[in-house]
Structure formats: C-alpha cells, structure tokens
Amino acid sequence: MFAYVIRRIIQSFFVLMIVMLFTFSLPYFQTHGIVAPAYTVLGTKATPYNVAVWAKQHGMDATYFHRFWTYSTQVLFHFNLGRSYKENSSVWGIISLYVPRTIWLAAVSLILTTIIAIPLGIYQASRRNTVGDYTATGVAFVLYAMPNFLLAMLLLDAFSFHFPHLPNSPPQGVQAWAIFTDPVGFILPVAALTMLSVAGLSRYMRGTVLEVLVQDYVRTAKAKGCSGRRTLFKHAFRNALGPIIVLLGLSIPALLGGALIIESVFNYEGLGIQTVFAATNLDLPTVLGITLLVAILTLLGNLLADVALGLVNPRIRIEGNSR
Amino acid sequence: MTDLTERERERVALLEPADSAISLNTDDEIVPMWKQRLRIFVHNKLAIASVLFLLITVGSCFLVPLFHPTNQTNQALTFGLPWNQAPSWHHWLGTDSSGFDELGRIFFGGEYSLTLGFFAGFITIVVGTTYGMISGFAGGVTDTIMMRIIDAFLSIPYIFLLITLISIFNRSTVFLICIIGFTLWWGNARIIRGDALLIRNLEYSQAATAMGARKWHIIRRHVFPNSISNIVTVATFSIADAILFLSALGFLGLGIQAPPTDWGTMLQAGTSQIQNGFWWEIYPLALIFILVVVSINYIGDALRDCFEVRLLER
Numbered sequence: 001m002f003a004y005v006i007r008r009i010i011q012s013f014f015v016l017m018i019v020m021l022f023t024f025s026l027p028y029f030q031t032h033g034i035v036a037p038a039y040t041v042l043g044t045k046a047t048p049y050n051v052a053v054w055a056k057q058h059g060m061d062a063t064y065f066h067r068f069w070t071y072s073t074q075v076l077f078h079f080n081l082g083r084s085y086k087e088n089s090s091v092w093g094i095i096s097l098y099v100p101r102t103i104w105l106a107a108v109s110l111i112l113t114t115i116i117a118i119p120l121g122i123y124q125a126s127r128r129n130t131v132g133d134y135t136a137t138g139v140a141f142v143l144y145a146m147p148n149f150l151l152a153m154l155l156l157d158a159f160s161f162h163f164p165h166l167p168n169s170p171p172q173g174v175q176a177w178a179i180f181t182d183p184v185g186f187i188l189p190v191a192a193l194t195m196l197s198v199a200g201l202s203r204y205m206r207g208t209v210l211e212v213l214v215q216d217y218v219r220t221a222k223a224k225g226c227s228g229r230r231t232l233f234k235h236a237f238r239n240a241l242g243p244i245i246v247l248l249g250l251s252i253p254a255l256l257g258g259a260l261i262i263e264s265v266f267n268y269e270g271l272g273i274q275t276v277f278a279a280t281n282l283d284l285p286t287v288l289g290i291t292l293l294v295a296i297l298t299l300l301g302n303l304l305a306d307v308a309l310g311l312v313n314p315r316i317r318i319e320g321n322s323r
Numbered sequence: 324m325t326d327l328t329e330r331e332r333e334r335v336a337l338l339e340p341a342d343s344a345i346s347l348n349t350d351d352e353i354v355p356m357w358k359q360r361l362r363i364f365v366h367n368k369l370a371i372a373s374v375l376f377l378l379i380t381v382g383s384c385f386l387v388p389l390f391h392p393t394n395q396t397n398q399a400l401t402f403g404l405p406w407n408q409a410p411s412w413h414h415w416l417g418t419d420s421s422g423f424d425e426l427g428r429i430f431f432g433g434e435y436s437l438t439l440g441f442f443a444g445f446i447t448i449v450v451g452t453t454y455g456m457i458s459g460f461a462g463g464v465t466d467t468i469m470m471r472i473i474d475a476f477l478s479i480p481y482i483f484l485l486i487t488l489i490s491i492f493n494r495s496t497v498f499l500i501c502i503i504g505f506t507l508w509w510g511n512a513r514i515i516r517g518d519a520l521l522i523r524n525l526e527y528s529q530a531a532t533a534m535g536a537r538k539w540h541i542i543r544r545h546v547f548p549n550s551i552s553n554i555v556t557v558a559t560f561s562i563a564d565a566i567l568f569l570s571a572l573g574f575l576g577l578g579i580q581a582p583p584t585d586w587g588t589m590l591q592a593g594t595s596q597i598q599n600g601f602w603w604e605i606y607p608l609a610l611i612f613i614l615v616v617v618s619i620n621y622i623g624d625a626l627r628d629c630f631e632v633r634l635l636e637r
Contacts, residue, residue: 016475144620150594260482264575283490287486302478
C-alpha cells in the first residue's frame with residue numbers, strides 16, 4: 001500500500017510539473033510577450049528602454065529555463081502563484097479568501113452526488129428497462145444536454161421567485177464560515193451543482209452496477225439462496241465500489257468547472273467568479289494562478305480517490321507493491 | 324422464425340429484444356458492411372427522428388434567413404420599435420431586449436453555434452485520433468510521456484482552460500473554433516490510444532507484422548478500420564460538447580462577440596430577464612438547444628450500436 005501511494009504521488013508530481021510548464025509558458029504568447037505587465041505598470045506609451053529596464057528589474061530577462069526553475073520552486077516551496085500587476089497584489093492574496101468557499105461548494109455537492117447517484121445507479125441497474133429506469137435516464141439525458149447556467153437560472157426562477165422563497169444568493173461574507181450565518185441560501189447553488197453532477201454520473205453508475213450484476217459471483221450468490229437485497233448490497237455493491245470511486249475522482253474537474261458557472265449565476269463569491277472577473281479584466285497572472293490552483297486541487301482529489309481505491313481494492317495495491 | 328438454424332437463433336438472441344425485427348440474411352448473399360450498419364441505424368426510430376430534427380434545424384438556420392431576412396445586426400433600425408414584444412403575427416416568437424426578431428435571431432445565432440460545434444468537433448477528432456494513434460503505437464516511454472501530458476490537461480477543469488486561453492488570444496469566431504477544437508481532444512485521444520494499443524496486440528495485427536507489414540500499413544488496414552466505431556461516436560459527442568461549452572462561454576460574456584451572436588449569449592440575455600416573464604426569449608430557444616444536443620448525443624449512441632459487431636449479421 002505504501003509503495004503504491006508513493007508511486008501515485010510521484011506520478012501526480014510529474015503531471016503537476018507539466019501543468020506548471022503550461023501555465024508558465026502561456027504568458028509568452030501574449031501580445032507583448034512576457035513583458036506585457038510592463039505596459040500595465042508603466043502605461044501603454046512606455047518607451048522600449050523603460051520596458052527593458054522594468055523587465056530586468058523583475059527578472060524577466062533571464063532565460064526560459066532559469067525563469068521556469070524560479071517559478072516552479074516558488075510555487076512548490078512558497079506556494080507563490082504569481083503576482084497580479086493589475087491589482088498590484090500577489091495572486092494568492094487576491095484569491096485566498098475564496099478558496100475555502102469554492103471547496104465548500106464542490107465538497108458538499110460531491111458528497112450529495114455520492115449519496116444520490118450510487119443508490120440511483122443501483123436502482124436503475126436492478127430495475128433495468130422499467131419505467132423508473134427510463135425516466136431517470138431521460139431526465140439525466142436532458143439535464144446533461146442543458147447548459148449549466150440555464151438549469152441554475154430555471155431553478156432560481158422556480159424556487160426563489162415563484163414557489164418557496166429561497167434566498168437567491170448565499171451569504172456574501174467572504175470568510176469560509178460565513179455560509180453558516182444563513183445556510184438556507186446555500187441550498188440552491190448546491191442543489192444545482194449536485195443535479196448537474198448526478199446527471200453526468202448516473203449513466204456511468206448504472207453501467208458500472210450493471211456490469212457487476214451480471215458477474216458469475218452474483219449468480220452464485222443468488223444460487224446459494226441469497227436474498228435479492230443481500231446479493232445487491234453484500235456482493236454487487238462492494239465490487240462496484242472501485243469503479244465508482246474512480247468515477248467520482250474523475251468527476252472532480254467537471255465539478256469545479258460546474259462550480260464556476262453556478263457561482264456566476266448565484267453570485268456566490270468563489271474562485272469561479274474571481275476567474276471570470278480576472279479574465280474580463282485581462283488580468284492574466286490571476287487567471288493562470290487560479291487555473292494552477294484548481295489543477296492542484298483536482299490532482300489532490302484524484303490522488304485521494306486512488307488511495308481510496310487502493311483501500312477497497314486489494315488487487316491494485318498488491319500490483320503496486322510488485323512493481 | 325421456425326426454420327432458423329441454431330446459429331441464426333443465437334444471432335436473434337443477440338438482437339433481442341429491441342432489434343429482433345431486423346430481417347436476417349438467411350441466403351448466402353453477401354451484404355456489404357456499411358449496408359448492414361445502415362440497416363441497424365435506420366431501424367432505430369429515435370435515431371432517425373434525431374437525424375431529421377438536426378437536418379431541419381441546421382437547414383432552417385442556414386436557409387430561412389435567405390428567404391426571409393430579418394435585421395439582426397443593425398440596432399439603429401430597431402431603435403424606434405418596442406422591445407421585448409410578445410409573440411404576434413408579425414414576430415412569431417416576439418422580439419428580444421434589443422428589438423431583434425427572436426425567431427430570426429435563433430436562426431442567426433444557430434449558424435454560429437452549429438458551425439462552431441461542427442468545426443471544433445472535426446478538429447478535435449483529427450487531432451485526438453492522430454495523437455492517440457501515435458501514442459498507442461509508439462508505446463514505451465513516448466507513450467507514458469504523451470499520456471502524462473493528457474493527464475495534466477485533464478486535471479485542469481475545461482472551462483478554466485478555455486477562459487485562460489481566451490484571455491490571451493482574441494475572441495474572433497475562428498479563434499474560438501481553434502481554441503475549443505484544439506483543447507477538447509484529451510479524452511478522445513485517450514480512448515483512441517486504448518483502441519490502438521488493444522488492436523495492435525491482437526492476433527491479426529501480429530500476423531500482419533510477422534508477414535512483414537509496416538506500422539503504417541497496420542494502422543491503415545487494421546487499427547483504423549477497427550477503431551472507427553469509437554472515432555465516429557466520440558466525434559459526435561465532441562460536437563455536442565463543443566456547442567455546450569460555447570454556450571457556457573456565451574453566458575460568461577466570453578463567447579462570440581457582438582454583432583454576431585450564439586445560442587449561449589442569447590440564452591444569457593433571455594434568462595437575465597427571467598423575472599419579467601418574457602418567456603419567448605428563453606423557452607423556445609432552450610427547447611431547440613436541448614433537443615439539438617440530445618439528438619447529437621442520441622445519434623452518437625445509435626452510431627455506437629450500429630458499429631457494435633455483435634449486432635451485425637455476419
């Protein structure tokens with residue numbers, strides 16, 4: 001198990017290096033290249049000489065690899081995500097307050113998705129090709145084909161404007177605990193995000209459980225005289241758990257991406273709104289910093305999912321040891 | 324179905340329950356593969372309905388404005404007209420918040436959304452297939468590195484990646500097509516690579532190698548034809564995804580910039596007035612949008628079915 005975890009960590013580290021290489025290289029493609037911030041600080045009419053001096057002062061005249069070394073060590077050891085010249089502040093200083101809020105939203109939705117989608121998948125698989133199965137599949141198909149913001153807007157219209165008057169936006173305090181001052185306001189964003197991820201996952205859940213249900217050991221259990229429910233939960237569910245954990249791990253990027261839209265609809269101050277604001281403000285360092293941070297969150301989530309997979313599925317960790 | 328041989332009965336069993344009505348090829352006439360596939364596809368009523376709906380939508384988006392042009396770009400012409408008009412004989416779906424005819428605008432925006440979706444999907448599949456094939460065939464260290472690169476890009480939530488690229492490059496339609504097309508292929512490449520890896524190690528590929536076939540020949544004659552089912556299926560899903568992501572960008576105000584518009588931008592404009600009860604600015608378009616994406620996805624599902632070898636007669 002230990003060797004397996006170590007191997008996964010090293011793998012994630014390499015992936016992280018590639019992501020960093022990407023976020024590091026992108027500014028070279030701006031209109032003025034990497035010295036573009038100089039025009040933000042010195043004004044658009046800055047002379048080439050002044051720009052060159054400013055670039056030298058900020059270490060932008062160094063070679064590509066030297067700069068990448070500085071960048072990656074800064075990220076890895078000081079968690080310095082870069083500096084926003086538009087806001088004249090470090091990127092982490094701008095976004096640090098919003099990180100817990102986005103993690104809140106994503107984590108609560110992920111937990112709810114798990115609670116809803118797994119039983120739904122089991123139900124659909126065990127009652128295959130019945131009215132209930134078709135209805136769930138149809139609803140998931142439509143929800144999946146709907147733009148995220150449209151679903152959120154329709155929920156807002158129905159439950160905040162027309163029927164039960166839920167708050168249309170969560171509490172605006174930026175501290176992570178501000179959510180608890182009015183948890184009711186948290187309902188609609190979480191519900192929207194959960195519906196989206198359940199729609200994305202339920203088809204896979206159904207397929208996963210279905211695949212397990214036709215295995216020989218399930219038939220053997222039935223032949224032994226195991227009751228239907230016992231077969232489902234003791235034999236089928238346990239073995240479907242592995243693929244389900246993989247799916248949940250893979251759904252994290254979609255969840256964080258959905259969170260961006262949901263945050264914009266419900267005016268939920270989080271990383272998503274900050275990204276959109278920075279993008280419309282042409283504040284590239286902040287956009288890149290948030291992107292890197294979100295990628296790190298995803299990688300951590302995938303790592304956790306893989307460790308959990310190793311815990312439920314002994315075959316994987318043994319294979320990991322042998323290599 | 325009484326005088327069937329045992330083997331034919333097995334085939335019928337495979338086709339049950341939904342496809343049992345497909346007539347079996349009982350004489351020895353050889354039906355071309357594509358004909359058999361087409362037959363399975365045509366047999367799927369919902370898939371045919373989806374194709375028809377898509378054809379009608381695409382056709383009206385591109386043809387109706389030619390016969391019945393509406394002003395969709397010049398706001399000076401709409402200035403004196405009342406905005407947010409309810410549907411009437413003159414404006415079948417009313418007018419939007421700028422006074423443009425809503426029905427005409429659905430077609431106008433559809434041209435951009437559908438074109439972008441199609442071309443982005445096309446780029447996606449070309450790049451994804453090439454990358455996946457190279458990775459699957461190279462194997463070893465090259466394969467590992469290429470797959471880790473894909474892992475890296477998959478770990479960035481897609482909408483964040485799009486916003487990042489859009490804040491660097493400009494927002495013209497061509498660039499949007501390129502940005503979406505060249506960034507949506509990670510998942511596809513992984514699927515195709517899995518196929519390539521699998522087929523390359525099958526007996527017939529090994530036999531071809533033993534007979535002295537070059538790699539390019541094996542790709543062309545064995546790997547590509549056998550992974551075509553995944554390529555086609557994934558391509559249709561990519562088109563649907565591209566349309567969806569473009570609509571998300573439209574909602575954030577980062578989509579196609581005015582005066583042209585796209586369905587996402589229009590839906591955003593409509594839903595921002597949802598409390599005023601201007602239903603004609605949201606629901607007709609929402610219905611068309613959802614139906615388009617559902618039909619593309621459904622066609623993808625049906626295509627996967629008709630490439631499923633078990634359903635073929637031979």
